[in-house]
Amino acid sequence: MWRQILRPVIPMRFSGNPLLCPSELKVHQQVRTTFILKRRWPVFLVKKGRDPSSKKMRARHYVYDLVEDTDVRIKKDLEVILTDFVAGVGNRGDRITMKQSAAYHKLLLPGLAVYASPENIEKFSHLKDEVDYKPKYSSPFVEKTMKILQNMNVMVLMNKDVPWKIEPWHVRISFRKAGIHIPEDAILLPEEPICGPNMEMENKFFEVTVTINNTEKVPVKCVIHHWSTHVSNKLPPVDEDDQPRMPVFPVTVSETGSQANSDFSTAS
Amino acid sequence: MVEHLHCRALALMCQSNSVSADQTDHRRCVSVVIMTGRIISSICCGIRNGKFVTPLSVGVSELLQVRNYAARKGTREKARKKKVKVEVKKAEFVPHSLRRKKAAVRVAKRIDDSMKPDPLDNVWSSRHYKWPVYSFADAVQCHRETHHPTVYNSPDADLYVNVELDMRAVKANRYLDEFTRIVSVPHPFRTDSPRSVLVFCKSADLQRSAMEAGATVVGATELIKNIQSGELSLQDFRFVVAHPDMLPELLSVRGLMKRKFPNQKSGTLGVDIPDIVSRFCSGIEYTARVDTTLKDFGWIFTSVGKLDMDTSHLEENFSAVLKDVYSMRPNREGQFITKCCLVAPPSPERLKVDYSQYIDEDDNKRAEEEEHDDEEEESETEKSELEKTSAAVVG
Numbered sequence: 178m179w180r181q182i183l184r185p186v187i188p189m190r191f192s193g194n195p196l197l198c199p200s201e202l203k204v205h206q207q208v209r210t211t212f213i214l215k216r217r218w219p220v221f222l223v224k225k226g227r228d229p230s231s232k233k234m235r236a237r238h239y240v241y242d243l244v245e246d247t248d249v250r251i252k253k254d255l256e257v258i259l260t261d262f263v264a265g266v267g268n269r270g271d272r273i274t275m276k277q278s279a280a281y282h283k284l285l286l287p288g289l290a291v292y293a294s295p296e297n298i299e300k301f302s303h304l305k306d307e308v309d310y311k312p313k314y315s316s317p318f319v320e321k322t323m324k325i326l327q328n329m330n331v332m333v334l335m336n337k338d339v340p341w342k343i344e345p346w347h348v349r350i351s352f353r354k355a356g357i358h359i360p361e362d363a364i365l366l367p368e369e370p371i372c373g374p375n376m377e378m379e380n381k382f383f384e385v386t387v388t389i390n391n392t393e394k395v396p397v398k399c400v401i402h403h404w405s406t407h408v409s410n411k412l413p414p415v416d417e418d419d420q421p422r423m424p425v426f427p428v429t430v431s432e433t434g435s436q437a438n439s440d441f442s443t444a445s
Numbered sequence: 446m447v448e449h450l451h452c453r454a455l456a457l458m459c460q461s462n463s464v465s466a467d468q469t470d471h472r473r474c475v476s477v478v479i480m481t482g483r484i485i486s487s488i489c490c491g492i493r494n495g496k497f498v499t500p501l502s503v504g505v506s507e508l509l510q511v512r513n514y515a516a517r518k519g520t521r522e523k524a525r526k527k528k529v530k531v532e533v534k535k536a537e538f539v540p541h542s543l544r545r546k547k548a549a550v551r552v553a554k555r556i557d558d559s560m561k562p563d564p565l566d567n568v569w570s571s572r573h574y575k576w577p578v579y580s581f582a583d584a585v586q587c588h589r590e591t592h593h594p595t596v597y598n599s600p601d602a603d604l605y606v607n608v609e610l611d612m613r614a615v616k617a618n619r620y621l622d623e624f625t626r627i628v629s630v631p632h633p634f635r636t637d638s639p640r641s642v643l644v645f646c647k648s649a650d651l652q653r654s655a656m657e658a659g660a661t662v663v664g665a666t667e668l669i670k671n672i673q674s675g676e677l678s679l680q681d682f683r684f685v686v687a688h689p690d691m692l693p694e695l696l697s698v699r700g701l702m703k704r705k706f707p708n709q710k711s712g713t714l715g716v717d718i719p720d721i722v723s724r725f726c727s728g729i730e731y732t733a734r735v736d737t738t739l740k741d742f743g744w745i746f747t748s749v750g751k752l753d754m755d756t757s758h759l760e761e762n763f764s765a766v767l768k769d770v771y772s773m774r775p776n777r778e779g780q781f782i783t784k785c786c787l788v789a790p791p792s793p794e795r796l797k798v799d800y801s802q803y804i805d806e807d808d809n810k811r812a813e814e815e816e817h818d819d820e821e822e823e824s825e826t827e828k829s830e831l832e833k834t835s836a837a838v839v840g
Contacts (some may be wrong), residue, residue: 316566326571334596341595343702354794356571363568389568406598 180336226230244313255280257290258301264311269312270304296301296356315390326387326395331355331423335373337403337410343371343400348399369426371401380415383425401425466576484753554742555609555783569653576797579789581760585752592752601753602789606763606798609784610743612735615777620740625732628769629720633727633759634750641681642725643668644718645695646688651718655686658719659726665691669840670696684725686713705810729766733773745770754791764803769803 187283217240226229253275259267260372263284267273272293275284284290291297314320333351335341345364352359371378382398389395400422405411486791564574572576579587585604590600612621641661645668646652652663661682662668679685679702687695687707692714699706705716715721731747749758749766767782774781785800 192508223775285777308816318566318569321573322566322568326568333821336595336598339598346590350596353587354591354792358564358571358577359568387568390566398620 179315191253201227210246212246213244215244216240217242228406252277256293257284258293258304259284259290260301261289262386263289263317264314265293265317266303267312267317269302269395272298315392319389320394322389323393323395326357326397329357329397330382331353331357331399332402332415333399334402334404337374337405338407339374341373343373351399359387363391367426371425373401374403378425379412381425398422463703465581468682468837515548520834551686554736554739565800570594570736573804576646578797578799579787581763581798583755584787584798587758587796588787588792588794589752591792597791599752600790601751602791604750604752604759605788605790606749606766607786607788607795608745608767608782609786610733610770611741611780611783612733612743613741613777614775620735621733621743621773621775623733623735623743624773625730626769626773627724627728627730628765629728630749630762630765632750632754632762633723634748634754634762640683640726640730641683642722643679644722645669645686645691647690648717651688655722660686661724669694669698672701680725684713685728686715686721687727688716688718689714729762731766731770733770746788767800767803 203233216238218235218237220232220234220238223229245253253290255276256272256274257280259269259271262269266275266284273280273284273290280290280391287291291301331345331351332353333347333350333353335343335347342365345361345366348358348364349361352364362415365388367385371383378401380400380402382400384396385399387395387397400415402415477577504725527686558575561573561575588602588604589600591597592602594600601631613619639659639669642659644652644655644660644663645665646655647665648677652665653661662677668677670680682705685707692707695702695707705713709715712721713725729747732743733743733745736742747766767785771782782800782804783799785798786795788795804810
């Protein structure tokens with residue numbers, strides 16, 4: 178019976194911290210399961226003045242119907258206060274409502290948050306107002322956006338027949354087509370103008386610098402592809418990451434690349 | 446019982462021996478003794494089993510079961526009827542590769558981004574956040590940018606609208622059918638395939654105006670004769686429009702026209718011939734299609750104009766189409782139009798457009814309220830009637 182009731186503690190796979198789940202530690206904890214039952218045939222009352230324990234129970238009095246298994250009850254969301262910056266979740270001092278299990282394993286166990294009890298709310302209210310605290314990023318979601326931008330090749334589609342010069346709005350619509358929404362003033366083109374149509378530039382990349390929230394700067398690869406309105410004049414579609422692409426301006430790219438490498442781990 | 450068996454074995458021996466020619470008296474008398482013993486034992490046996498068995502039946506009973514009393518009438522027939530014929534179906538061989546076939550994967554065609562967070566930064570990916578909702582003018586402007594001469598170089602590309610519909614009907618588990626309609630638009634544009642219209646009207650003025658509106662062939666009784674003789678094929682025309690004064694003559698070719706016969710419901714019969722003709726010639730035709738698996742998912746993909754048209758003209762066309770679609774809504778709670786996107790091929794972009802201002806959602810609510818009021822009134826009148834009757838009974 179005890180073997181059934183005691184089971185090993187659930188491995189803390191959410192936290193991702195190996196220190197938190199040593200493989201040899203086997204803590205047995207009682208499983209807190211409550212089942213609400215109901216007698217199918219109720220026991221009738223004893224006569225007045227009689228001892229209830231003297232009542233003889235029949236076999237049918239031990240037949241139960243399940244009313245509710247409390248283990249599968251939907252758990253309420255948990256409110257926590259962040260004590261540190263958590264990427265993708267929030268800043269220090271933010272009050273966040275999350276699923277119980279996720280909040281416990283992701284935030285409470287690693288010590289990134291505390292329960293939002295009235296005492297804790299009062300205790301950690303100063304976190305937001307601290308002047309000397311500077312968060313790592315301008316917003317908790319910036320890190321993820323930067324990763325996405327670094328890993329992508331934005332296809333800049335330009336016409337094969339009409340002369341053009343790449344302007345910020347060309348890059349903006351290319352980003353929009355790729356599903357990234359950027360204001361035009363956040364895009365910084367390379368200093369050297371890129372003009373075409375020029376078949377030598379086909380399937381070569383240049384780097385633009387995207388400034389997120391006016392603070393974080395990310396170099397993003399933009400690949401030039403020529404497109405013709407006439408079907409017979411069309412070029413074959415660009416292969417996705419089959420071969421390493423060549424830069425449009427070898428010199429400038431190496432400079433920006435070295436800069437980028439110092440700041441971020443750029444995707445090759 | 447053992448004794449009985451023993452006797453029977455001996456009797457069999459005797460029968461086999463009797464075939465041989467040299468039979469001794471001794472043996473015969475032994476066999477007689479055995480026979481008598483057997484009869485006695487069989488009687489005893491019969492009594493022991495609680496059944497009455499006559500000695501005469503005993504000799505034959507070894508080979509064939511015979512009853513000396515009649516079976517109950519209809520028993521055999523009853524038994525025969527009771528026997529259910531079980532047909533053994535031979536299972537066809539199914540190759541192993543085809544066994545336990547997986548159900549087709551359901552593709553969620555209706556994408557709901559309401560659970561996704563609102564973007565907070567100025568740079569964000571639409572994969573992780575809610576889609577931006579553009580105003581109509583902004584969306585058109587975005588498409589004009591992508592169709593700029595330096596990019597796609599097709600500034601006169603068709604602008605399409607993709608409307609997603611919730612096809613649930615009034616009753617649960619019932620869905621609307623596919624429907625095709627033609628809307629007259631305030632600013633017609635060139636369509637790829639001109640629709641051919643045959644017009645029947647008597648007065649010369651109307652005939653002239655119908656021709657001006659874009660009718661293919663216009664005429665009166667002489668056309669009917671041509672149709673009957675086969676000179677004019679009805680298959681060359683998509684629509685047949687008629688003035689009501691031509692109806693008596695048209696009845697003679699009703700069988701030839703079949704579904705194309707002008708009627709008011711489809712809008713092909715009316716007094717205002719030029720208006721009808723222009724609607725069928727230059728109006729926007731759209732079909733609401735229904736998904737084969739997700740019966741509640743319907744969509745419309747139709748052109749509303751060209752990108753080089755004036756934005757306000759495009760907007761008016763768009764508004765006319767949306768209003769017409771919205772007029773097909775079932776009388777139930779919840780949205781009918783769930784999403785509206787502007788698309789301009791060859792660009793793969795789909796821009797979500799705010800459509801709420803073009804359809805009068807309040808109109809629907811008002812109608813519902815009126816219905817409620819009617820119901821209340823009815824119930825009130827019922828109540829008063831009941832009171833009256835009860836009063837009469839009391840009186």
